[in-house]
Amino acid sequence: MSVLARTLTRGITAGVVTLALGSAAFAFELEAGKPYDLGRPATPEEIAAWDIDLRPDGADAPVGQGTAAEGEEIYMVQCASCHGEFGEGRDRYPVLFGGEDTLASHDPVKTPGSYWPYASTLFDYIHRAMPFGQAQTLTDDQTYALTAFLLYINFVVDDYDFVLSHENIGDIEMPNHDGFIPDSRPDAQPETVCMSECDVATEVVGRARIIDVTPDDDGETAAISID
């Protein structure tokens, strides 16, 4: 079945009629499901080498294992120069532990222990992107060990010799597992669109010049980081 035909079917059953109509309009320009005989089949070896992701339930987790104790040794060599010996984060590099009970405060600290909902995400990110600038150099076993170490310093697992593997990574429950809710926008909408004599506060209560962190100004940095 072509993807367009599937959208129409799914659209009707799922109630996303507007999306289905959008695709139907598109079909006047391009024939749905038309084969172009371009590209070639991917080989199993190619897929195995590039398909490096895994899912929260542990699906597609690469075969391997490692302990927190093994992970600490790797961490000190490969990670501590940026993340700090205790995961405290040097300069503006990410903090890797702590932050419990801060999410509702004025100064939330988002770490694997306080914020990340899934252990699989830790493995996946370390495996594909770390060490920074030397991506995909860690073995699967090293990555399991590092993930186990981060779970250990965040009190997700208690045993220094805990063995994390493809068999149990989908079973790890992170502390903030239930901390995420679906998008409920649009929100913050006014009851009417006021055009004149609107009842709004117009007193200046904050000025960027006073905060003084704009580049080219000589100022202290006191701000929210995006990364």
Added chain:
Amino acid sequence: MDRSNEAPDGGARARTGAQPSSTGRRAFLKTGLKTGLGVAGAAVAGGMAGRAGATPMTAGAEADPATLPPNVPWWNQYLGDGVAAHPYGSPSPYEAHVVRRNVEWLTATTESSVNFTPIQDLYGFVTPNGLCFERHHGGTAEVNPVDFRLMINGLVDTPKVFTIEDILRFPSVSRFHFLECAANTGMEWRGAQLNGVQYTHGMIHCVQYTGVPLRVILDQVGVKPNGTWLMAEGGDSAGMHRSVPIEKALDDAILAYAMNGEMLRPENGYPLRLVLPGWEGNMWVKWIRRIEVGDKPWHTREETSKYTDLLENGKARFFTWEMDAKSVITGPCPEKPVLHKGINQIKGLAWSGRGRIKEVHVSTDGGRNWMQARLADPVLPKCLTCFNAEFEWNGEEVLLQSRTVDETGYVQPTMQALQEVRGVNSIYHNNSIQTWLVNKTGEVENVRLG
């Protein structure tokens, strides 16, 4: 503060200088440029000296009388560069201040960082390719197109590998769309912080993307009936990846290889990137190397630990894909002070990730009273829309704001309304109304009202 356009005293015609040689002309340009910038810095009122983005054209640079009527300037007399001098052209040297800028304290490294489009210096809704803001997670991947491969695997009938040559042989579409980072204006949640529209609103660009509708490519591999999610993965050193519901892929997603008529710039994903019109820029995976089809989302790092919107109660919204309607005045703004009493033009940009812009309203009194702004044609869906208005400045303090309404009826909210729902820890998706204070000297400041 008016830039002089007075007629000369006498009728005598001064001689222009000696005919400049090619090198002499370059030296002249250099000196002229330096002088222009120096004067600009000095001419703008206190605190603005040397401000990034101050424009010689508008900030009081003095003209050279020898070039003004009744004299004939040297460029009007002598030969200029021939056609082969600039095989790939550049902006005028007098526009050297129109550049992307970054904020060093935001991030630990420039390789995992962002810079900002100088929207205060742009005209129309198309962003020049060299000025489109950059957001990298592991630096720019330098990909030779000969070495490029796109793999599609997962819940498909036939996993396939495509070359860029293959991609270029598919039918193409060309569409104008804005790309806004979810963190645009993210530093302003708690108060007015950055004193420049480039920094408060510059994580946006708008170009004409050309590429293949994603659904055409998916048809080549045959998505299985239980394939409901895609994972788009970048070929950069962060392997940046995001989950995308298949409905979006089948709706208006594009695998784009070109922007504004030329192949993508390396920093924007050359040779192939994902385009998800109206959705947060992080999902528009650059240097895309793989698309996996699955039956559940992956919950990658960029859609859990980042790009989730932390609310006041400590819960966070996830999968917040659409960019809500937003507008901002790009002149006057902190980089573009008000230089003249009397009639002044207001210009700005409006956009919505949910469709077309329907209206833009402008206020000069901090939102008490509003007037309709003129929208400039064309008004395209999920694309920047230019607006204009006028105001008369008599030297008093003015509080400038813009507010947009999109075709779904969504109204750009005040910061107060956003904070009531989301608190101040969200970082992402701040589309609130921006206030610029024009003070009595004509300087413009980023302020927060309360």
